[in-house]
Amino acid sequence: MARLLLMTSHIVQALLLVLCAAIMNAAYSLPMKLNKKWQWEHSWFAFSILGVAVVPTVIAVFTVPGLWSTYAEVSAGTLARMVLFGASWGVSLVFFGLALTRLGLAITFAVCLGTSAAVGALTPLIAQHPDQIMTRQGGLIFLGVLAIIVGVALCGLAGKHRETALQQGSATERHGFWLGYLLAFVSGILGSMLNLGLAYGGSIQRAAQQHGASLAMMSNAVWLPCLYAGFLPGAIYCYILMRKRDNVGALHLPGTWYYWLVGASMGFLWYGSIILYSISTVKLGDLGTAIGWPLFLAAIVVASTVFGVATGEWARTGTRPIRTMVLGVGFLVLAIAILSYAGRTQS
DSSP states (O other), X not given: OHHHHHHHXXXXXXXXXXXXXXXXXXXXXXXXXXXXXXXXXXXXHHIIIIIIIIHHHHHHHHHSTTXXXXXXXXXXXXXXXXXXXXXXXXXXXXXXXXXXXXXOHHHHHHHHHHHHHHHHHHHHHHHHOGGGTTSHHHHHHHHHHHHHHHHXXXXXXXXXXXXHHHHTTOHHHHHHHHHHHHHHHHHHHHHTHHHHHHHTOHHHHHHHHHTTOOTTTTTHHHHHHHHHHHHHHHHHHHHHHHHHHTOGGGGGOTTOTTHHHHHHHHHXXXXXXXXXXXXHHHHHOTTHHHHHHHHXXXXXXXXXXXXXXXXXXXXXXXXXXXXXXXXXXXHHHHXXXXXXXXXXXXX
16 A cells, blocks of 8 residues: 555656646747847747757756766767757757647647657657557557547647638648648657656766766756757757858847847756656656656647637637637546556556
């Protein structure tokens, strides 16, 4: 009984951490709206450098004693995998930002993160815990992923209904919608690579622990090599885009100095959510990355939908799009419940 109560307590704590992380993650792109004098590429350039590279480095230095010597104790193969996972995720971040300008907050998060949840949950399960696939716990994870896929499809349909209502079937806008949907979908597949970095970074976590890092903060050592590779695609793409559009000088416009602080604040929200997610996977046990990732991303979709409604993305679209979106979010909530139960189920 005591063991069951302890397990339940850890699950509840993990769920609360996931909820807080999801709210922070769903809100991290909102500060960009303050950068009125910048285009998308300027804000994303600042976020890529400050939010994805600088802010996580500062946090890791303060939370992982002997951070840099930690990596000397890890094999080159492990670090190479972290770089590969991070670079793939960095490309997904660019695609996500481009989709955001075409689809809006709610649809982009739903399609991208729902896809990422499915891929990110199944890959660690199949690759690292194949013995769990045919168990009750494995079946529940597959069922939760299926609910996510249905939810993502409904959210995409809701977005199409919304686009039709707003644009009255314009051929140009339909092309923009489907391009954005494709970008979000591919972003979701590549975005799951960040979770694989955590799933395969156990040796880095152990080295960080040996250097004095706590269980809560040891994952910061794992994220850093991923993020160093991940910030480059966004920074390079945005700089090329600024050169192409001949607006690099906008980075230094008078009265825009605090825009860089906005980029840093986006990083604090985003990376803070990653830290909370990392802690939740520890509390979820051996299958933490298989269960925690879809939980985290599905919760972000729910939170981003609320933010999307609050910021007027669904205004003047009628009831059909929002009803479909609510149904899709309902399936994602169902997925959260299924995967939460999976975390408590022993095979």
